[in-house]
Amino acid sequence: MPHPNRAPAHQNVRRCLALGLVISTACSGPAQPTPVAPPPRPVRVATVAELRRPVGAEIAGTIRAVRTATLTSRVSGTVVAVHAALGASIRAGDVLIRLQARELDARLAQARAVHAHAKLERDRTASLRDLDAVASAHLDDAQAQLRIAEASLAEAETMVDQTIVRAPFGGTVTAKLVEVGDTAIPGRPLLVIEDPRALRFEAMVPEAAAHAVAIAQTRRVAIGGDGRWVEGVVAEISPSADPASRTVLVKLDLPRDADARPGMFGRVALAADERFIVVVPQDARVRRGQLDEVFVVDRGRARMRLVRTGREHDGLVEILAGVRAWESVAIDGADQLADGQAIEARP
Numbered sequence: 001m002p003h004p005n006r007a008p009a010h011q012n013v014r015r016c017l018a019l020g021l022v023i024s025t026a027c028s029g030p031a032q033p034t035p036v037a038p039p040p041r042p043v044r045v046a047t048v049a050e051l052r053r054p055v056g057a058e059i060a061g062t063i064r065a066v067r068t069a070t071l072t073s074r075v076s077g078t079v080v081a082v083h084a085a086l087g088a089s090i091r092a093g094d095v096l097i098r099l100q101a102r103e104l105d106a107r108l109a110q111a112r113a114v115h116a117h118a119k120l121e122r123d124r125t126a127s128l129r130d131l132d133a134v135a136s137a138h139l140d141d142a143q144a145q146l147r148i149a150e151a152s153l154a155e156a157e158t159m160v161d162q163t164i165v166r167a168p169f170g171g172t173v174t175a176k177l178v179e180v181g182d183t184a185i186p187g188r189p190l191l192v193i194e195d196p197r198a199l200r201f202e203a204m205v206p207e208a209a210a211h212a213v214a215i216a217q218t219r220r221v222a223i224g225g226d227g228r229w230v231e232g233v234v235a236e237i238s239p240s241a242d243p244a245s246r247t248v249l250v251k252l253d254l255p256r257d258a259d260a261r262p263g264m265f266g267r268v269a270l271a272a273d274e275r276f277i278v279v280v281p282q283d284a285r286v287r288r289g290q291l292d293e294v295f296v297v298d299r300g301r302a303r304m305r306l307v308r309t310g311r312e313h314d315g316l317v318e319i320l321a322g323v324r325a326w327e328s329v330a331i332d333g334a335d336q337l338a339d340g341q342a343i344e345a346r347p
Helices: 009-028 102-130 136-161
Strands: 041-047 049-065 068-072 077-082 095-100 164-166 171-176 189-194 199-206 218-223 228-237 247-253 265-281 286-288 291-298 301-313 316-321 328-330 343-346
Touching: 095 189, 102 136, 199 265
Parallel strands: 041 343
Antiparallel strands: 041 328, 049 199, 049 265, 068 189, 077 095, 095 164, 171 189, 199 247, 218 228, 218 265, 228 247, 265 316, 286 291, 291 301, 291 328, 301 316
């Protein structure tokens, strides 16, 4: 028989549950508001493009002046004056070097004396012929001797004039190989001058690539080590190949504004075929240490992709791996995005 003051067991369970609910509600305090997700970030996007690009090798070569002259002396003599310094700008006809050749001076003096005597003899004979005192043959001989003397004088003057070395054209002295007091002999280089206004790129092109080169073609030439590209025009192609290196000499004229100097290093791009490449704007690439990343737009969110990049040209970066053509990538503040962040794509 149950105790008159004891409640049934199921009533005790209900009371305990109610009491626990009250205690839990009192301890939990006011309900916390549900956090609100930030709005999508507006981001400019661009489509990954696929372009056709020529493929081939880059051949190294040298920038040279179209007009180059190595000045030598035609006569032997002692250098008595050098009027050109290394790097000096000169004009056509400027006197650059003077030589002293005593034997030539002596020959000139002798030729002048012989010419003066022959002229005097001709004049005397002509006067006698007017008086009919000598035969016409004597006058003919005198005139012939004068002509011989005039030729000898002109030869001597020409030889003496060759002791003066003049500039054949305007340009810059790029090599000075003689000093005052040196002995100049025929064939020995004295000065080298070049015209820096007209430049040319020269390269030895392998036989395999030379067949794709033709006169008047336009080829891209990189000048120096900073990667500046200019458009060169094929001006000359050697008709024969070097049997030792199996290469062909090719010369390309450079534009006037190439901003180069003779002797600089260069590279010419020779393409034998074309291929498709994937490119993105430079603003789409994010560099973190040694890694390159881009953020691809995927259903309203930015998804980070590690990519392998290639060459840069005209504001574009070649992507070798990591993204596909026609995908969309973020280009506005890409370095501030996080993987999975909600974005609003804008063109």
